[in-house]
Amino acid sequence: MIASTLRQSKHAHPVVSICLFFSPTLLRDVSMTGAPVLLVESDKASVPSFAPALEKRGYRLIVAHSTADAVVRANGSSPDVIVVDAASLKMSGARMCRDLRKSLAYVRILLVVDRKTALDENSGADLILRHPFTARKLLNGVNRLLPAGDGASMQVGPIKLNLAQRKVKCGPREERLTPKQSKLLEVLMRHAGEVVSRKTLIKQVWDTDYTGDTRTLDVHVSWLRSVIEPNPVKPRYLKTLRGQGYRLDAGTEEK
Numbered sequence: 001m002i003a004s005t006l007r008q009s010k011h012a013h014p015v016v017s018i019c020l021f022f023s024p025t026l027l028r029d030v031s032m033t034g035a036p037v038l039l040v041e042s043d044k045a046s047v048p049s050f051a052p053a054l055e056k057r058g059y060r061l062i063v064a065h066s067t068a069d070a071v072v073r074a075n076g077s078s079p080d081v082i083v084v085d086a087a088s089l090k091m092s093g094a095r096m097c098r099d100l101r102k103s104l105a106y107v108r109i110l111l112v113v114d115r116k117t118a119l120d121e122n123s124g125a126d127l128i129l130r131h132p133f134t135a136r137k138l139l140n141g142v143n144r145l146l147p148a149g150d151g152a153s154m155q156v157g158p159i160k161l162n163l164a165q166r167k168v169k170c171g172p173r174e175e176r177l178t179p180k181q182s183k184l185l186e187v188l189m190r191h192a193g194e195v196v197s198r199k200t201l202i203k204q205v206w207d208t209d210y211t212g213d214t215r216t217l218d219v220h221v222s223w224l225r226s227v228i229e230p231n232p233v234k235p236r237y238l239k240t241l242r243g244q245g246y247r248l249d250a251g252t253e254e255k
Helices: 051-056 067-077 093-103 135-145 179-190 198-206 215-228
Strands: 015-021 027-033 036-040 060-064 081-085 108-113 127-130 153-156 159-162 167-170 173-176 195-197 238-241 245-248
Touching (some): 036 051, 067 081, 067 093, 081 093, 081 135, 093 108, 108 135, 127 135, 167 215, 179 245, 195 198, 198 215, 215 238
Parallel strands (some): 036 060, 036 081, 081 108, 108 127
Antiparallel strands (some): 015 027, 167 173, 195 245
16 A cells, blocks of 8 residues: 655656557557656655656656646646545545646546545546555556557558557547547447447447437437548448447448
């Protein structure tokens, strides 16, 4: 478990980050970085802080103690990741994330909640950690969310998805996706050429077995088509197999 530690940490060391490459095979590369990370946590000395662990791994740490303070500091420092320790602040993590998203729409957010907090998939967080967990798990979570440039991408035909930045590009057009849109496209790309059932997509993207209402899935598919298809009405890439599910093809025409 993460032990109580002093808030002041003067020494920083280069961090080893993991860059993921897909096409479609997963490869790993190691690089050094001093990525800016904004930590939003309580300023009470009696509350354990994540700051020493983050600084020791070499992140350029910015600390805020409220949502409003976080927005001001983020606008001045452009962090790659925001760690929101809602457990230490004893506040609603979902509300904090939604408030941050209003001003910082595309920054990756790692939300820390206590063990009694119900997980809210609509919080706007990209990753949620519930106490108790190890320092290693926190650091690995931050690493996962770090932008890794164009290398962290998947490609099927002309469709390229940057996993770290949640950007999809098809031809000259490039759009940034929401976390759910990005996850949906990622699942389809991992199974390119295969039919993926609606049940599987709902389970992997929304983490639920409930399939009574699939309109949310349909809306997300429609939005993806509006971005990647030359003609969304006659999809060339993202195809519907009625009664079966969806299939992402590398560019064959719809018959």
